[in-house]
Amino acid sequence: MSLHPWIFIGLFFIASAALPSVAIGANWLLGPKRPNSVKHEPYECGVEMVGSPWAQFRAQWYVFALVYVVFDVEVVFLFPWAYAYNSLGLFALFEVFVFIALLLVALWYVVRKDALEWS
């Protein structure tokens, strides 16, 4: 009898979470604990912190994230195609040509719109 493969992944998940936790816990037990208000200041190359770290950021980041989501989801659709490619007919090839051509046109549009420019 052998275990279902995903049960092993679950066990591996436990092991991989436990090992760094144990290392960090051991460090916490072994290391000195001498808190000090200057030591616990956020590090800014030696000077006192100026302002809050909660700075505002450009909405530019969202464009990257959105383009990424589009591409990643489409790539997920390509995995079953690649997996079964040897048993699929010629039709699969043409279909994926159209699929990827659409992706590339979308990418071309995004690039031409300067949405991926970092300014």
Place this chain on the structure above:
Amino acid sequence: MTGLFENIVSHGWAVFLAKLIGAFVVGTAGLLWTLIGIWFERKVAGRFQDRLGPNRVGLGPKGRFNLSYKFGWAQSIADLIKIFLKEDIRNTGTDRWTFNLAPIMVTMSVVLLWAVIPFSDGWIGTDLNVGVAYLIAVGGIGTIGVMMAGWGSNNKYSLLAGFRSVAQLISYEIPMVVALLVPVLMAGSMSTQTIIRQQYIAFMFAVPMTLLIFLISGQAENGRGPFDLLEGESEIVAGFHVEYSGMKFGMFMVSEFLHAFTLGLLTAILFMGGWRIPFVPLDWVQEGKYLGSFIWNLLGFVMLLSKAMIAYFVLIWVRMTLPRLRIDHLLNFNWKFLVPLSLINLLVVAFVWKAIPGTDAINSFADAFIPSVVLLIVNMAMFLGVGAVLADKGRQERARVAARVYPETVEAAPTN
């Protein structure tokens, strides 16, 4: 191992316990391997920078005849002991849970990859039928860990690095995933073990372009080499882990080194034929002919490690040789060059694969020979085409910069 537990508990529980111990053993082995990896990398990096690297630390009394002082091999062990004895500082204003969980999550994302890595014909954690998809899914956890570290640290530099990591890590994930589709397509399977068995000729000889895309985007995913913007020690003072100390910082380092080596392992598995020994038929290994299956497994393991070390060495080479990229160059390189290239590369491989008869059932070296040669020729043509496009772009860019920087001498400025 299972038999030992069967005396105490029922068979099902015995298997469960044996597997649990196996998971801990593989995870611990992976983490301890970083001690060797860090020493190797520092030694190689030292040579690249024309210095010696670690050469002082050894064990026992010092003297000419104590060989343990050779090559400073105990440097990583000394560092490990030191890092265990450091104070664990958590600065004011941090988010307790995010800050503490981030190093664990980053390490976890790398160690989890080892669950599906086939070390040899019979030595594998578990042979998932969706192994490659699992590798991608688990790799994404690391990005979340980096973001959590940057966001939870209450520090401007950390936050900046966290945002940079969003842009960089997710951008480079796309060419990497598309590059991974090519071995899946050629082997007709997502299981790592089947991909190795299908490499009668290692895929690196058939599709070098895909290997190159995979290595570049993998290096960027790891955030090192010319792509170490999210750490950027000279501009954002080590970025997302600037506030970490002691073992939490150590975990970030361990995960980075382990990730680099795991990238070497994945390159070896997906493109260099994994544990397959060149010129040895597959059934000798699988049936344990002549030498017995343990010896064959051991040989395969050594083979995989040497291939992985070669790939790892190339990655260190790149890291130590190239200067850091600027963030807009980095993202332009990905979105305007690597992503279209990887998609076109996939289409070309798919087209050639369908055009050659007999590629749907490759069961020997002879079956794999003609497709590999054709793919290699097509890849060489692609390299020439890509090189011509890049050379043209470079010429245009140099002319543009020359026109901006030296407008009065634009005719005289060299353009190529």
